[in-house]
Amino acid sequence: MSERLEDELLALLGPADFVRLVEAFGGERRYVPKRDDDTEIAQHLGPAAARKLASAFGGDTIAIPLARGYRAAHYRAAALNNRQIAKRLGISLNGVEKIFRRTAQRAAQRTAKPKPSRPPASQRGLFDPGSC
Structure with missing residues (x-):
């Protein structure tokens, strides 16, 4: 929400x-x-x-x-360093680093290619044409 x-x-x-x-x-x-x-x-x-x-x-x-994540990105775009961002957000320096780490992980997940779904080896020939 x-x-x-x-x-x-x-x-x-x-x-x-x-x-x-x-x-x-x-x-x-x-x-x-x-x-x-x-x-x-x-x-x-x-x-x-x-x-x-x-x-x-x-x-x-x-x-x-x-909106800490949005504000942190906004402040970084305004050339503030992590210490200044932490002070503005009212959190620790570790908290700021955690925000940026999470943001990078989410971005990587969004751009990652989905793995093709393959049936287990025991079922591979089950639905192949001519296997019955």
Whole structure:
């Protein structure tokens, strides 16, 4: 659920406003007012992004994700080192390294070629034409 909401918020707000949202409110449950007038969310995101959020989630309470993996990648793209990233995320240096290791493993799994399925050796001739 959280990953789906993370993707939805990212698509709705765009990268810059999404990062501002999760930096300010990540890990919290927040009520999103139907109107964006002078709310704490509007103060952090600006009126345009607050309107987008209100149009999609107005009247609902949402669990704003921490989005540590996304934020770590965002900060690395902004040329921050792992120590700076750890400080921004509020985690240890080992935690940052673990995030990037997991991200690399997931990327490798997505690009890996699936192994062709073969029947066990004892069944190989079972369905071959002319084997009966």
